Amino acid sequence: AQTVTQSQPEMSVQEAETVTLSCTYDTSESDYYLFWYKQPPSRQMILVIRQEAYKQQNATENRFSVNFQKAAKSFSLKISDSQLGDAAMYFCAFSGTYKYIFGTGTRLKVLA
Amino acid sequence: DTGVSQDPRHKITKRGQNVTFRCDPISEHNRLYWYRQTLGQGPEFLTYFQNEAQLEKSRLLSDRFSAERPKGSFSTLEIQRTEQGDSAMYLCASSQAQGVAYNEQFFGPGTRLTVL
Numbered sequence: 712a713q714t715v716t717q718s719q720p721e722m723s724v725q726e727a728e729t730v731t732l733s734c735t736y737d738t739s740e741s742d743y744y745l746f747w748y749k750q751p752p753s754r755q756m757i758l759v760i761r762q763e764a765y766k767q768q769n770a771t772e773n774r775f776s777v778n779f780q781k782a783a784k785s786f787s788l789k790i791s792d793s794q795l796g797d798a799a800m801y802f803c804a805f806s807g808t809y810k811y812i813f814g815t816g817t818r819l820k821v822l823a
Numbered sequence: 824d825t826g827v828s829q830d831p832r833h834k835i836t837k838r839g840q841n842v843t844f845r846c847d848p849i850s851e852h853n854r855l856y857w858y859r860q861t862l863g864q865g866p867e868f869l870t871y872f873q874n875e876a877q878l879e880k881s882r883l884l885s886d887r888f889s890a891e892r893p894k895g896s897f898s899t900l901e902i903q904r905t906e907q908g909d910s911a912m913y914l915c916a917s918s919q920a921q922g923v924a925y926n927e928q929f930f931g932p933g934t935r936l937t938v939l
Contacts (some may be wrong), residue, residue, distance in 0.1 A: 715865075744926050755827075756866075756914070756930040802865050806926055809854060809918075810879065813865030 713738045715805050717814035724793045725822050731778075732788045732817045734803030744806045745779065745786045750816075751799040759801070762786065795821050827931035829915050835937045836905055843901045844934045848917030855898050856928060857890055858914040859883065866914050872898060873920065905938045912936075 714737045724730035736745070747759040762770045762779050769777050774794075778787045790797055798821045804811040828847045836842050848855050853874050858866035869888070871879045874895035884890075887905075892898040902909055912935050916928040 717865075746927075748930075755932040758927060758929075761927060804865075809873075809926065810856065810868045810871055811858075811866070811916075811928060812868070815863070815865050 713740075713805050713807070713812045715803055715812050715814040717803055717817050719817045720815070721818045721820065723820045723822055724790070724797075726793055726795060728793055729789060729791045730793055730819065732790075732801050732803075732819070734786045734788070734814055736784050736786065736803070736805045736812075738784070738805065738807075740807050742807075745777075746804040746806065746811070747775070747777070747786075747788045748802045748804060749797075749799045750802060756802070760788065790819075793821050795823060797821050827915055827917055827929050829913075829931040829934050831934055832932060833935045833937075835939065837939050838905060838907060840905055841901065841903045842905060842936065843899055844913055844915075844936075846898045846900070846915030846917075846931060848897070848915070849929055851919065852917035852929070853895065853920050854918045855892055856916045856918075857898070857900050858916065860912040860914055860933070861910075869900075869913075902936075905936075907938045910936055910938045 716735045743764045745762045748756045750756045760772045774791045776789045800816045802816045803814040830845045855872040857869040860866040872892040887903045890900045912933045914933045915931040918928045
């Protein structure tokens with residue numbers, strides 16, 4: 712069975728600084744997808760970034776980028792130039808063909 | 824199209840009562856998912872539909888839970904004889920089965936259930 716582990720329950724970052732959120736996963740599949748979702752307080756989850764396992768190049772979306780290490784089964788999220796609006800729960804998710812397996816989340820606080 | 828919608832947003836019920844939640848997916852999405860999220864945890868998969876066919880049910884989905892997706896459009900999740908342990912946020916998501924956004928799930932705002 713696949714598992715996703717987020718070992719940082721909470722992280723803090725100063726506004727305009729950079730922060731990295733960690734995620735590791737376990738699977739025997741060779742073809743899969745990895746995602747980072749953001750869940751602001753009392754608001755719905757939105758996709759931050761996705762990575763296809765067959766792609767060696769790390770995905771980037773504006774200030775968000777990932778460090779995908781397939782052999783190590785690691786998928787960390789880097790947020791550059793942090794903004795107050797980045798404060799939220801961040802969930803790492805694994806997907807094979809359809810359903811997601813989520814980690815327990817990391818609460819990100821952004822300090823002004 | 825404004826995304827995935829869920830109704831109601833909040834539901835308070837007494838133990839033993841039945842409740843039903845509705846999810847309206849993005850119109851062109853043929854895949855629909857239900858997840859349950861308890862406080863401090865990530866969402867846990869409950870069930871999955873492709874069009875009107877329910878293709879997988881998690882072991883978390885006891886006999887008191889039933890989900891339907893008539894005609895492959897909206898979906899309902901019913902919980903019979905609610906228990907306090909059913910208190911959670913119930914999330915619905917939808918996705919395309921193919922295309923550029925394949926496997927990317929779009930989530931609704933959730934229905935928060937409180938069982939007294």
